Every structure is written in structure tokens, then in C-alpha cells.
Amino acid sequence: MANPIEQFQIKPLVEISVGGTDLSFTNSALWMSITVVLVTSLLTAAMRRRALVPGRWQSLAELFYEFVANMIRDNVGSEGRRYFPFIFTLFMFVLFGNLLGMIPVAFTYTSHIVVTFAMAAVVFIGVTIIGFARHGTHFLRLFFPHGAPILTAPILIPIEVISYLSRPFSLAVRLFANMTVGHIILKVVAGFVVALGVFGVVPLAFLAGITVLEFGIAILQAYVFTILSCIYLNDAINMH
Amino acid sequence: MTDHERPTLEDLEARLRAARAKGEPPGGNGNGRSGRSNASGLGLGMRIAVELVAGVMVGVGIGWALDRWLGTAPLLMVLFLFLGGAAGVMNVYRAAKGMDESVGLGQAQRRQEARRSSEEEEGGG
Numbered sequence: 042m043a044n045p046i047e048q049f050q051i052k053p054l055v056e057i058s059v060g061g062t063d064l065s066f067t068n069s070a071l072w073m074s075i076t077v078v079l080v081t082s083l084l085t086a087a088m089r090r091r092a093l094v095p096g097r098w099q100s101l102a103e104l105f106y107e108f109v110a111n112m113i114r115d116n117v118g119s120e121g122r123r124y125f126p127f128i129f130t131l132f133m134f135v136l137f138g139n140l141l142g143m144i145p146v147a148f149t150y151t152s153h154i155v156v157t158f159a160m161a162a163v164v165f166i167g168v169t170i171i172g173f174a175r176h177g178t179h180f181l182r183l184f185f186p187h188g189a190p191i192l193t194a195p196i197l198i199p200i201e202v203i204s205y206l207s208r209p210f211s212l213a214v215r216l217f218a219n220m221t222v223g224h225i226i227l228k229v230v231a232g233f234v235v236a237l238g239v240f241g242v243v244p245l246a247f248l249a250g251i252t253v254l255e256f257g258i259a260i261l262q263a264y265v266f267t268i269l270s271c272i273y274l275n276d277a278i279n280m281h
Numbered sequence: 282m283t284d285h286e287r288p289t290l291e292d293l294e295a296r297l298r299a300a301r302a303k304g305e306p307p308g309g310n311g312n313g314r315s316g317r318s319n320a321s322g323l324g325l326g327m328r329i330a331v332e333l334v335a336g337v338m339v340g341v342g343i344g345w346a347l348d349r350w351l352g353t354a355p356l357l358m359v360l361f362l363f364l365g366g367a368a369g370v371m372n373v374y375r376a377a378k379g380m381d382e383s384v385g386l387g388q389a390q391r392r393q394e395a396r397r398s399s400e401e402e403e404g405g406g
Contacts, residue, residue: 093290111396196364203340203361203368211335211372215327265328 045228049152049221068148069156076137076150105133109267116271120278127167128274131160132267139220139259143252151262152220154213161212164270172277183280212269219262223255300399325376332372340365 142149344361
């Protein structure tokens with residue numbers, strides 16, 4: 042049986058070293074580049090004609106656009122419009138990263154916690170900066186709920202601070218864990234197909250179901266990642 | 282685009298405006314939505330599990346770092362373990378209730394579903 046963890050190994054494709062730091066172009070970087078090129082060319086090519094009545098490809102591009110635009114309008118309001126480019130980029134990068142990872146020989150860069158945590162940290166730091174820029178020190182009221190007795194402050198404030206600081210971790214871990222676990226399950230079950238010989242039909246059927254489920258999870262996790270970013274953004278923009 | 286098609290577009294525009302003015306119908310209707318609501322339920326479940334663990338993780342991390350800094354070996358880590366657990370439970374509670382805007386995923390999903398189902402009804406009928 043093939044090692045189920047092997048698929049997550051980072052392999053340098055082009056060795057680059059700058060001042061002792063390893064900056065090699067890896068398979069992870071390759072698939073990120075493929076994603077960026079694919080998304081950019083897909084959207085550009087689809088919107089090239091800009092028809093009033095959209096064709097097949099233009100409908101697809103508009104579907105993505107409206108999905109994210111509605112998500113921002115529902116969760117952040119009209120104030121969130123100016124952050125649309127960032128949220129849209131985030132959504133497309135995660136979505137296509139997850140979906141391209143389902144191609145058999147592809148590398149899923151969202152299955153590495155470094156990648157997901159980097160994205161979550163950008164969201165977290167950005168949201169915190171936006172919050173302080175818009176509300177100044179008033180933003181700190183977020184850490185003490187309205188109407189709570191002042192005596193509870195020594196307990197409530199540390200809890201609220203930890204709860205706030207746990208956001209990037211929960212964002213990063215959720216995406217990373219879902220992608221990693223899904224790919225490991227696929228590999229393990231696929232290993233049984235060969236090992237069981239004729240009876241391998243059973244895990245094969247199971248595998249088909251799991252593959253469908255994994256596609257669903259790939260889309261769902263991209264959605265969850267984006268909607269949580271929207272909710273955090275809403276927190277910073279519209280304090281209550 | 283020829284001239285005689287223009288009224289159709291205006292008609293469409295008027296129908297769109299009417300549909301928007303109708304607003305969001307209350308959720309919980311429609312019968313073809315069980316698959317999607319299961320999917321969002323799955324998302325909510327995963328979110329809650331991770332939220333609980335993340336709170337504890339961050340609490341222990343902060344306690345450990347403070348201990349290293351202040352040299353108060355296990356005391357702060359134990360204290361922050363409990364605070365982290367409380368933060369995790371609070372996150373879970375908020376996520377489940379959808380009561381707080383900061384973690385109101387449940388609310389957002391309900392709104393989205395209500396809108397989607399209203400769009401489906403109009404698209405189908």
C-alpha cells in the first residue's frame with residue numbers, strides 16, 4: 042500500500058537559494074501559480090465579450106462574482122464593498138486550490154497549515170488594522186461585552202482576548218484539517234482496492250462516494266473560509 | 282441587440298425590481314433544500330469542533346509563553362488552560378446560537394438559504 046502521507050511531501054522543482062535561505066520553486070508553488078494563472082485567464086477570457094445577455098462562460102464568471110458580492114452584502118453591508126477584491130481573490134484562491142487538488146496527481150497546497158495559516162493571519166491582521174483605523178481605541182470595547190458587571194472584567198477580558206486570538210487558528214486549522222484528512226482517506230481506501238483483489242469492488246464503490254463528498258467539502262470549506270473572513274470584517278467595520 | 286427586444290429587457294428589469302421589493306421570504310419552506318441544509322449543517326458542525334479546540338490551544342500557548350517570559354513555571358499555563366477552555370466554549374456557544382454578529386454564521390447561512398430558495402422559486406415558476 043502506498044504511503045498515504047507521501048502526497049503531501051514538498052518537492053523542490055527548481056532549486057533557488059538566496060543568502061542561505063531556501064527559496065526553491067516547489068510543487069506547492071507550482072500549483073499556486075497554476076491556480077492564479079487559471080483563475081485569471083478564466084475570468085478574463087469569460088468576460089472578454091461583455092455581452093448583455095451572458096454566454097456560458099460569462100455566466101460562470103458572473104456566478105462567482107455575484108456569489109461573493111452577495112456574501113459581502115449580507116454579512117458586512119455596503120461598507121464592505123471596498124474589500125470585495127480581497128475577499129474575491131481569497132475565495133477563488135481557496136476554491137480552486139481545493140478543487141485542483143482533487144486531480145489525481147495534483148498537489149493540494151491548502152493541505153499545508155503554513156499556507157492556510159498565512160492566509161488566516163493576513164485576514165486577522167488586516168481586520169484588526171481596519172478595526173483600529175476606523176474606531177481607534179474604541180475598538181477595544183470588543184473585548185468587554187456591553188452590560189456586563191465591571192467586577193467580571195478580570196475574567197471576561199482574558200477570555201474575550203483568547204477568543205479573539207483563536208480566530209486565525211480556527212480558520213487555518215479548519216481548512217487544513219479538512220483537506221488533509223480527506224486526501225488521506227482517499228489514499229487509504231484506494232489502497233484497499235488493490236489489496237483486497239476481487240472484493241476490492243466494495244472499497245471502490247465506497248471510494249466513488251467519498252470522492253463526491255470530497256468535492257462537496259472542497260467547495261464548502263472555501264465558502265466557510267470566505268464567510269468567516271466576511272464575518273470578522275463585519276466585526277471590525279460595524280461595531281455594536 | 283435589435284430594437285424590438287428592448288421592451289423585454291425593461292420588462293425583465295421591472296420584474297427584477299418587483300422580486301427584490303418582495304424581500305426575503307421567511308425560511309423553512311421548500312422541499313428540495315434538504316441536501317443543501319445538510320451541507321451547511323456539516324459546515325457548522327466542523328466549525329464548532331475546531332472552534333473549541335482552537336480556544337484551548339491558544340490559551341495554553343499564551344500561558345506557556347507567559348510562563349517562559351516570567352519564569353512562573355506551570356502556574357500561568359494552568360490558569361490559561363482554563364481561560365482558553367472557557368473561550369472555546371464561549372465561541373462554540375456563540376456559533377451555535379448565532380446570537381453574536383462576530384460569529385453569527387448560523388444567521389448568515391439562514392439568510393443566504395432564504396434568499397436562495399426564493400430565487401429558486403422564481404427561477405422554477
